[in-house]
Amino acid sequence: MKIAVILFNLGGPDCPEAVEPFLRNLFSDKAIITLPALLRLPLARLIARRRAPIAREIYHRIGGRSPIVEETQKQARALEAALAGSGVEAKTFIAMRYWHPFSDGAAQAVKAYGPDKIVLLPLYPQYSTTTTASSFQDWERAAKRMGLTAPTARICCYPAENGFVAAMAARIRAALAEARGDTGTRLLLSAHGLPKKVIANGDPYQRQVEQSAAAIVAALNIPDLDWQVCYQSRVGPLEWIGPATDDEIRRAGADGKNLIVAPLAFVSEHSETLVELDIEYRKLAEEAGVPDYRRVPAVNVHPDFIAGLAGLVRRATGGETLLCSENRDRH
Numbered sequence: 001m002k003i004a005v006i007l008f009n010l011g012g013p014d015c016p017e018a019v020e021p022f023l024r025n026l027f028s029d030k031a032i033i034t035l036p037a038l039l040r041l042p043l044a045r046l047i048a049r050r051r052a053p054i055a056r057e058i059y060h061r062i063g064g065r066s067p068i069v070e071e072t073q074k075q076a077r078a079l080e081a082a083l084a085g086s087g088v089e090a091k092t093f094i095a096m097r098y099w100h101p102f103s104d105g106a107a108q109a110v111k112a113y114g115p116d117k118i119v120l121l122p123l124y125p126q127y128s129t130t131t132t133a134s135s136f137q138d139w140e141r142a143a144k145r146m147g148l149t150a151p152t153a154r155i156c157c158y159p160a161e162n163g164f165v166a167a168m169a170a171r172i173r174a175a176l177a178e179a180r181g182d183t184g185t186r187l188l189l190s191a192h193g194l195p196k197k198v199i200a201n202g203d204p205y206q207r208q209v210e211q212s213a214a215a216i217v218a219a220l221n222i223p224d225l226d227w228q229v230c231y232q233s234r235v236g237p238l239e240w241i242g243p244a245t246d247d248e249i250r251r252a253g254a255d256g257k258n259l260i261v262a263p264l265a266f267v268s269e270h271s272e273t274l275v276e277l278d279i280e281y282r283k284l285a286e287e288a289g290v291p292d293y294r295r296v297p298a299v300n301v302h303p304d305f306i307a308g309l310a311g312l313v314r315r316a317t318g319g320e321t322l323l324c325s326e327n328r329d330r331h
Contacts, residue, residue: 003083003090003317004115004150006106007076008122008135011096012059012066012270018099019056023048025098031134062274069096071268071300072123075309078301082310088317091115095142097135103142111146118143118152119316121309123267125164126191126208127157127324130198153316157324159208160215163308167299168212168262169219175260176222180292185258186226189213190245191265192272193231195238204324206241212264226257229264232281233272249281253288262296267305269298 013022027033027044035043059065076092083090091113095106110118120139124131136154143152158164172187179185191209199206213229232245245261252259261281263273277295285293299305316322 001089001116001317002114003088003313004110004113004118005076005079005083005090005092005313006110006118006120006139007072007079007092007094008120008124008132008139009068009072009094009096009268010131011099011101012068013055013099014065014069016056016059016064018065019059020048020052022099023051023055029098029134031130031137058271058275061279062271066099066270067274068268068270069094069101071270072096074301075123075268075306078306079309079313082306083313086310086314088310088314090119090313095135095139097131097138103135103138104145107139107142107146107148110143111148115150117317118148118150119313120152120154121313121316122155122157124265125157125161125212125267126159126205126265128194128198128205129201129203130194130205132156153319153322155312155316155322157208158308158312158322159212161308161312163304163306163311164267164299165212165215165219167302167305167308168216168264168296170302170304171296171299172216172220172260172262175262175294175296179258179260179294184226184256185260185292186228186252186255188245188248188252188259188261189216189227189229189264190232190261190277191229191263192233193240193242193244195236195240197238199241208324209264216262216264232276245281246284249285249290250288253285253290256289256291258292258294259285259290260294260296263298267299269300273298 013019027047033040072094080092093106095103122132230243230245230248234240
């Protein structure tokens with residue numbers, strides 16, 4: 001049986017000129033701005049135009065472009081190899097939400113491949129209407145347009161999947177082993193934030209982030225571990241879920257604590273790890289008096305993470321429904 005695995009992620013601009021259209025695509029998404037299209041699309045153009053200079057400067061600090069496509073391609077090849085090693089004939093395809101390669105191109109390539117089954121696999125461990133649901137809806141549009149009829153299985157989320165948890169724990173253990181100083185170390189598990197109103201409307205993201213954190217801390221099995229879940233990347237005037245990562249960094253400085261910061265919801269390196277965590281928050285930590293600041297790498301192609309993804313695909317291929325409780329009633 002031929003399996004097509006579609007890997008979803010947000011995507012990122014591949015050159016400075018792509019920054020504004022990338023942002024325009026992002027803010028045009030009704031999952032991000034819930035206004036009617038008549039209001040949302042002009043507003044998206046305005047926001048993108050105003051934010052583009054700031055965003056271009058951010059990407060300039062990492063070479064003028066996002067590395068997320070290359071990182072996802074590495075994950076795709078590693079997943080293919082893991083599946084082949086377990087006897088599954090599978091080909092991976094990448095579908096980014098807001099910049100190339102889009103779902104339309106992936107659907108065209110899947111059509112040419114002619115699979116017997118399609119597995120949708122988001123590279124978002126925790127489900128959100130703003131990420132996973134939006135990517136799935138965009139895929140449905142592209143697949144329908146391309147006339148794809150192969151049976152399709154969805155993997156909606158995997159916040160406490162063993163491979164993901166093991167990979168995160170291994171990355172954190174390595175950072176803990178290198179921590180300096182004798183003032184004690186605090187672990188910050190930092191996830192992308194969301195406006196509170198999104199969570200209030202029933203989005204399970206925050207609950208699943210906390211589920212991931214609890215599973216990782218349990219896997220670390222370190223007595224009296226000092227740790228905290230926090231949220232980064234706030235934008236706009238809305239009230240966001242917390243505590244905020246920058247506030248937690250300041251608190252650690254006031255407490256004289258070393259910091260190890262681990263990206264909890266990002267499985268690939270991109271601007272929010274390479275700039276926000278590595279540069280901006282490192283500078284904040286220095287200013288706040290944090291003795292030692294270390295950032296844990298994203299899981300990327302860690303063998304445990306890839307093995308976990310392969311296991312999810314095999315289960316979905318075998319007919320198992322991999323939907324969290326928030327989504328079972330919708331399908």
